[in-house]
Amino acid sequence: xxxxxxxxxxxxxxxxxxxxxxxxxxxxxxxxxxxxxxxxxxxxxxxxxxxxxxxxxxxxxxxxxxxxxxxxxxxxxxxxxxxxxxxxxxxxxxxxxxxxxxxxxxxxxxxxxxxxxxxxxxxxxxxxxxxxxxxxxxxxxxxxxxxxxxxxxxxxxxxxxxxxxxxxxxxxxxxxxxxxxxxxxxxxxxxxxxxxxxxxxxxxxxxxxxxxxxxxxxxxxxxxx
Numbered sequence: 001x002x003x004x005x006x007x008x009x010x011x012x013x014x015x016x017x018x019x020x021x022x023x024x025x026x027x028x029x030x031x032x033x034x035x036x037x038x039x040x041x042x043x044x045x046x047x048x049x050x051x052x053x054x055x056x057x058x059x060x061x062x063x064x065x066x067x068x069x070x071x072x073x074x075x076x077x078x079x080x081x082x083x084x085x086x087x088x089x090x091x092x093x094x095x096x097x098x099x100x101x102x103x104x105x106x107x108x109x110x111x112x113x114x115x116x117x118x119x120x121x122x123x124x125x126x127x128x129x130x131x132x133x134x135x136x137x138x139x140x141x142x143x144x145x146x147x148x149x150x151x152x153x154x155x156x157x158x159x160x161x162x163x164x165x166x167x168x169x170x171x172x173x174x175x176x177x178x179x180x181x182x183x184x185x186x187x188x189x190x191x192x193x194x195x196x197x198x199x200x201x202x203x204x205x206x207x208x209x210x211x212x213x214x215x216x217x218x219x220x221x222x223x224x225x
Contacts, residue, residue: 016054018044023062028108032059032116063113067129071136074099078140095137100168111169134158160186
């Protein structure tokens with residue numbers, strides 16, 4: 001990336017950040033509605049043309065950008081954590097908790113954002129954002145999986161994160177004790193997957209490859225004596 005393009009990217013990100021920060025107080029009280037971007041433009045003094053270039057879909061793009069920024073904040077926290085010393089259960093729990101705490105103090109805005117993502121035009125974005133969060137957590141805690149494991153882990157963690165978020169958003173306890181208990185129970189889903197995967201691996205390690213077996217099923221097993 002050239003210096004000029006890097007500067008442009010930095011300016012673009014700064015513009016989006018300024019608009020998001022201006023939008024969040026309004027979103028907490030009035031939701032992520034169609035007029036939100038205009039309010040953010042007024043409060044941030046960002047040029048209207050630049051604002052609409054930054055967020056062409058208005059409030060929906062604001063929600064998407066906020067989620068991406070929260071992922072980035074959580075990733076930074078996880079990169080500074082002592083993850084290698086933790087067991088996998090602790091790593092996953094730490095990852096989910098870091099993402100939740102990135103929204104600390106913004107629960108109302110997060111509730112309103114979830115409502116906005118339930119609208120028909122945001123169905124794809126809702127699922128994509130949850131998947132992106134799960135992917136960020138697995139990557140940040142050092143998961144090396146590929147192929148089936150890659151997708152299975154992210155699918156399971158997407159469900160864990162989404163359900164835990166629902167509890168967290170309504171948990172009025174400053175310590176979020178109810179959420180912590182719920183998360184601990186849900187992490188069992190991830191651990192069960194890991195346990196089952198290891199058991200299957202032990203069984204299949206001594207089995208012949210699938211390719212030769214399928215070939216024999218198709219062409220026969222040769223002469224019998």
